[in-house]
Amino acid sequence: MDEAEDLETLGEKLYSLIYPKHKEKAGKLTGMLLELPRPVLGLMLQDKASLSAAVEKALGALQRAQEPRVPCKEEDEVSASSDSVGEQLFELVDVFNTGHSQKITGMLLEQHKDAVLHLLSDPHLLEEQVTFALKTLQEQNMEETEISDWSDAEDAERLGEKIFSLVEGLDPLHAHDITGMLLEMEPAALLQLLSNHTLLQAAVQKAQAALHPRNQTLST
Template identity: 55%
Template sequence: MLLELPVSVVSQMLCDEALLNKALKRALTVLTSSDNSEPVSHTDDAASVSSDSLGEQLFDLIDLYNTGHTQKITGMLLEQKKEAVLQLLSDHSLLEEQVKIALKTLQEQGDEATDVSDSSDRDEVESIGETLFSIVYQLDPTHCADITGMLLEMDSGTLKQILSDRSMLEVAVQRAKSALVL
């Protein structure tokens, strides 16, 4: 499973023991969870795969690239149609290409300074993401991963302001929901 990843990612994992351990744990989780259920066919059962599940799978794969923009790139790629996301999950070379394009776009926009996922305090970022996800889940459990990913593209100051004002958060969730391509 790990050898199906792009060479650059495998090389990074071989040089970084923590990254390798993280990838091994994820692979073992996938393998042990798939032992208990029938494999999902991407072509036959594509409609039944939830958006949250796709988002989690995509996040895990993108995180292996160690770009520092995992949340943002996941949100960007989840804006595509479900069929395109399924193709990204099954074709690692296509995923690598899309990650490179997204990363280049982020760098051209100069978002490094405002990207929440790049802040020096990873615990704060994780806390904001978890808090945001739990609130968005209450408002829209079906699309909470997609909406959370989209909202995490905002700068940290705006996110903190939205989290402190429930009505602003509800408006932001509605806007993100209307922007979703389902």
């Protein structure tokens, strides 16, 4: 079974489960749920509670998106419309079950209001931006975790050992001196050296030049 057939099968199973309670909107609700990751869809097919919760979220988002925009009085227009857009966007984002609905909604609301309104009416664009925002949050969390991993003395010592083992392969004679110079850098910069050999070589060459300003060190 290829990917298209697999998605079609999932759609048919979801539709058959949704149809009895939501006959008129079963097609739209199924389409919205099919935007979710495959593992989530598989869970919903096995767990009626998960499916019911997802359907309620999708139904609420669908209803909000279809509500006509009624002009407010001038004094309430800005705050009311902003709150309404934010609530509608949150409901749509929450359907994706990312676990970061509030943060992602906040990120998307930083865009121009017209762009945000466009997201409410374009499910595919919304999915792209939710995916990108989630990826950004995950990368930020990874960076914070990596930096925090080296926050105490014991981890700093392990970092020094890792740096030393790499420097020793480039300049065994001066590995201790060069490592000491490199360890004066920020933890985030040191982590980059560990993952990027080109940056490490450049840093070692600078340290070599500082140690022996009159000698031209051999490149590795």
